[in-house]
Amino acid sequence: xxxxxxxxxxxxxxxxxxxxxxxxxxxxxxxxxxxxxxxxxxxxxxxxxxxxxxxxxxxxxxxxxxxxxxxxxxxxxxxxxxxxxxxxxxxxxxxxxxxxxxxxxxxxxxxxxxxxxxxxxxxxxxxxxxxxxxxxxxxxxxxxxxxxxxxxxxxxxxxxxxxxxxxxxxxxxxxxxxxxxxxxxxxxxxxxxxxxxxxxxxxxxxxxxxxxxxxxxxxxxxxxxxxxxxxxxxxxxxxxxxxxxxxxxxxxxxxxxxxxxxxxxxxxxxxxxxxxxxxxxxxxxxxxxxxxxxxxxxxxxxxxxxxxxxxxxxxxxxxxxxxxxxxxxxxxxxxxxxxxxxxxxxxxxxxxxxxxxxxxxxxxxxxxxxxxxxxxxxxxxxxxxxxxxxxxxxxxxxxxxxxxxx
Amino acid sequence: xxxxxxxxxxxxxxxxxxxxxxxxxxxxxxxxxxxxxxxxxxxxxxxxxxxxxxxxxxxxxxxxxxxxxxxxxxxxxxxxxxx
Amino acid sequence: xxxxxxxxxxxxxxxxxxxxxxxxxxxxxxxxxxxxxxxxxxxxxxxxxxxxxxxxxxxxxxxxxxxxxxxxxxxxxxxxxxxxxxxxxxxxxxxxxxxxxxxxxxxxxxxxxxxxxxxxxxxxxxxxxxxxxxxxxxxxxxxxxxxxxxxxxxxxxxxxxxxxxxxxxxxxxxxxxxxxxxxxxxxxxxxxxxxxxxxxxxxxxxxxxxxxxxxxxxxxxxxxxxxxxxxxxxxxxxxxxxxxxxxxxxxxxxxxxxxxxxxxxxxxxxxxxxxxxxxxxxxxxxxxxxxxxxxxxxxxxxxxxxxxxxxxxxxxxxxxxxxxxxxxxxxxxxxxxxxxxxxxxxxxxxxxxxxxxxxx
Numbered sequence: 001x002x003x004x005x006x007x008x009x010x011x012x013x014x015x016x017x018x019x020x021x022x023x024x025x026x027x028x029x030x031x032x033x034x035x036x037x038x039x040x041x042x043x044x045x046x047x048x049x050x051x052x053x054x055x056x057x058x059x060x061x062x063x064x065x066x067x068x069x070x071x072x073x074x075x076x077x078x079x080x081x082x083x084x085x086x087x088x089x090x091x092x093x094x095x096x097x098x099x100x101x102x103x104x105x106x107x108x109x110x111x112x113x114x115x116x117x118x119x120x121x122x123x124x125x126x127x128x129x130x131x132x133x134x135x136x137x138x139x140x141x142x143x144x145x146x147x148x149x150x151x152x153x154x155x156x157x158x159x160x161x162x163x164x165x166x167x168x169x170x171x172x173x174x175x176x177x178x179x180x181x182x183x184x185x186x187x188x189x190x191x192x193x194x195x196x197x198x199x200x201x202x203x204x205x206x207x208x209x210x211x212x213x214x215x216x217x218x219x220x221x222x223x224x225x226x227x228x229x230x231x232x233x234x235x236x237x238x239x240x241x242x243x244x245x246x247x248x249x250x251x252x253x254x255x256x257x258x259x260x261x262x263x264x265x266x267x268x269x270x271x272x273x274x275x276x277x278x279x280x281x282x283x284x285x286x287x288x289x290x291x292x293x294x295x296x297x298x299x300x301x302x303x304x305x306x307x308x309x310x311x312x313x314x315x316x317x318x319x320x321x322x323x324x325x326x327x328x329x330x331x332x333x334x335x336x337x338x339x340x341x342x343x344x345x346x347x348x349x350x351x352x353x354x355x356x357x358x359x360x361x362x363x364x365x366x367x368x369x370x371x372x373x374x375x376x377x378x379x380x381x382x383x384x385x386x387x388x389x390x391x392x393x394x395x396x397x398x399x400x401x402x403x404x405x406x
Numbered sequence: 407x408x409x410x411x412x413x414x415x416x417x418x419x420x421x422x423x424x425x426x427x428x429x430x431x432x433x434x435x436x437x438x439x440x441x442x443x444x445x446x447x448x449x450x451x452x453x454x455x456x457x458x459x460x461x462x463x464x465x466x467x468x469x470x471x472x473x474x475x476x477x478x479x480x481x482x483x484x485x486x487x488x489x
Numbered sequence: 490x491x492x493x494x495x496x497x498x499x500x501x502x503x504x505x506x507x508x509x510x511x512x513x514x515x516x517x518x519x520x521x522x523x524x525x526x527x528x529x530x531x532x533x534x535x536x537x538x539x540x541x542x543x544x545x546x547x548x549x550x551x552x553x554x555x556x557x558x559x560x561x562x563x564x565x566x567x568x569x570x571x572x573x574x575x576x577x578x579x580x581x582x583x584x585x586x587x588x589x590x591x592x593x594x595x596x597x598x599x600x601x602x603x604x605x606x607x608x609x610x611x612x613x614x615x616x617x618x619x620x621x622x623x624x625x626x627x628x629x630x631x632x633x634x635x636x637x638x639x640x641x642x643x644x645x646x647x648x649x650x651x652x653x654x655x656x657x658x659x660x661x662x663x664x665x666x667x668x669x670x671x672x673x674x675x676x677x678x679x680x681x682x683x684x685x686x687x688x689x690x691x692x693x694x695x696x697x698x699x700x701x702x703x704x705x706x707x708x709x710x711x712x713x714x715x716x717x718x719x720x721x722x723x724x725x726x727x728x729x730x731x732x733x734x735x736x737x738x739x740x741x742x743x744x745x746x747x748x749x750x751x752x753x754x755x756x757x758x759x760x761x762x763x764x765x766x767x768x769x770x771x772x773x774x775x776x777x778x779x780x781x782x783x784x785x786x787x788x789x790x791x792x793x794x795x796x797x798x799x800x801x802x803x804x805x806x807x808x809x810x811x812x813x814x815x816x817x818x819x820x821x822x823x824x825x826x827x828x829x830x831x832x833x834x835x836x837x838x839x840x841x842x843x844x845x846x847x848x849x
Contacts, residue, residue, distance in 0.1 A: 016637070020642050052777045065465065101573055105509065123551065158473045158476070198435065199460075289523045351703070
């Protein structure tokens with residue numbers, strides 16, 4: 001960039017090219033060798049570093065025709081200084097399940113982004129999408145056309161089904177209790193309309209984790225968290241246990257004593273598990289993957305309602321279905337989700353996530369509305385306060401006793 | 407369904423509603439659907455028909471989705487509109 | 490325009506994942522038996538068939554130029570038959586069947602500046618948001634802090650000597666696009682001043698009832714000023730969440746002098762041992778001090794070091810704090826406990842100490 005004798009235009013950002021961790025400044029500079037947009041991004045970012053304040057404005061009015069999701073509009077508030085980033089819109093591109101790629105596919109994305117945008121990306125965004133960072137309004141349609149030609153589609157944004165994402169699952173993990181990739185692809189296709197055409201009170205996220213280690217943070221980040229589990233016995237290879245004891249694992253201290261339900265015992269030769277007390281936390285399996293494996297009767301726990309703080313505070317998902325078999329075409333789950341989406345679309349307030357909606361109407365009423373029986377697995381404990389609503393009660397009959405109550 | 411309202415009629419009614427609301431109230435897709443169901447009655451108008459009508463309206467480019475902390479249906483703004 | 494519309498493809502969804510799975514994965518899909526961590530950043534998965542799959546994991550800045558993606562693709566073409574994947578924490582993974590290629594690939598990656606690691610009891614790459622690079626509501630930058638923190642802690646990415654996993658994350662405002670609220674250590678950008686109402690703009694582009702309704706503490710009231718319908722903010726009631734700004738661009742709350750960073754600790758999402766937990770407030774405010782945020786880096790490093798020294802094997806940050814108790818957490822880390830640490834939002838009382846079980 002420019003004359004070697006000239007002082008750098010970005011002294012603050014240059015500091016962030018130093019040090020051992022890979023530098024995002026180097027990435028912007030690399031893109032800037034070809035893209036004036038990336039060059040001006042560097043300029044506007046340096047300005048933010050000087051002034052300690054951002055320089056981007058809302059841009060909620062751009063998209064591709066017919067879609068309400070997938071494009072995040074952004075405009076600069078200093079366009080006169082940095083005209084090449086006057087528009088700096090982002091596209092969210094639906095990633096392949098599990099984030100697997102062949103290099104041809106990634107190269108195709110690079111090529112089209114070289115033609116249409118800044119040449120900068122995120123692999124990946126927080127929701128899981130491929131993020132194409134920075135283009136102009138007039139490039140959106142042609143970028144979209146090239147994307148679909150390359151076999152990709154936009155992801156979600158706004159009040160729609162957000163791009164579902166999942167862990168590596170059975171593609172590379174022995175702990176996957178259901179096929180997270182297949183499930184994610186299946187529901188992504190099933191909800192294409194809801195993903196591209198926002199019609200909900202607010203966003204709705206699906207995340208699919210194959211086991212209770214929850215590598216995609218489903219329990220913290222998804223309105224519907226589908227977390228793999230099992231309900232029979234942990235599979236034990238007693239011979240492999242010996243190998244671990246010889247390699248520095250103290251089974252009594254590191255495994256038995258760390259078990260949250262204290263359901264294991266070790267006599268120096270044999271490990272016993274009282275599976276009826278096991279809470280399926282994964283610790284023992286994580287510690288000794290060669291010796292212990294999840295059981296064979298596998299499925300998922302379906303949880304609902306997690307979210308970040310906006311508006312009513314952060315929430316974790318809570319149990320909706322303690323165990324569900326997860327096999328294509330996932331009819332039971334799709335029917336359940338259909339009922340939830342209908343109810344929440346109808347009665348949710350603007351910007352009210354489904355977790356907040358449940359808090360407002362009460363989990364009991366919510367269950368009744370979607371036709372699920374209340375179960376003790378759904379609560380940490382029953383209520384502590386006596387302020388109980390009853391819709392049904394006895395009434396004195398004017399005449400002699402009737403047989404039954406309504 | 408007796409004498410169902412056509413998708414074209416629904417699209418047109420939605421468009422008029424969005425046009426009239428411009429500058430007064432931002433409408434969500436559900437606002438449009440609820441209004442149509444009420445106006446035409448459940449005998450003549452289904453949720454599915456509303457969805458299809460909205461999709462056509464959007465595909466035609468006469469209305470667009472906007473985002474202000476939630477998604478709305480509006481007339482297409484001019485580029486560079488102050489936001 | 491008309492003819493391009495006719496050809497327009499929509500609703501095709503993402504490419505089917507099967508197209509991108511390496512042959513060894515396809516052959517052993519759902520039939521993996523166990524895995525081992527050969528060295529930091531290298532996993533071997535063994536299938537029931539006996540097939541072995543080597544994974545080499547490396548850190549990235551998440552923000553990648555197309556030039557660098559092509560460079561990474563070149564590596565995948567050379568070493569892993571053109572297959573690669575990314576993790577939920579922005580790491581890149583190369584999937585190899587030939588163990589002899591593992592060493593040379595590590596050398597290539599390291600030489601090109603991509604550190605190999607992030608496995609088992611290590612710090613993995615930091616989940617983070619856009620910050621000043623792209624966001625309109627950022628209270629701090631994201632990439633700059635992440636770079637500065639990881640420059641300092643990279644040793645823990647490349648080794649596996651911590652007591653347990655350590656998950657770091659950063660969100661540049663409390664919208665938390667990065668949903669950092671269940672991390673061992675979360676860095677969170679915060680605003681500390683109420684929105685400034687742009688009266689002129691507000692009456693033109695925002696709906697007053699929507700703006701009023703957006704406030705979770707009812708701090709926004711409709712008001713008529715100079716004959717125009719607008720709103721006023723009851724400043725003492727504002728907790729700087731920015732929800733009003735999201736629904737109405739005429740309520741900006743960035744403030745260069747007061748915006749900054751808070752630090753949260755002890756959250757986790759995994760169910761292993763302890764159930765999932767939220768992160769809790771450790772440090773209410775640190776200044777924005779670009780380009781390297783030395784106060785933030787020092788604070789994070791201190792917490793990591795105290796935990797690493799004191800925690801037992803397998804004890805995540807939150808499990809350690811639960812064992813030693815919060816008074817000792819503040820003692821050991823030397824972090825002052827202040828009024829801001831005590832919750833005053835909904836159900837705050839549930840976070841008070843309601844017993845005489847006191848460790849201090």
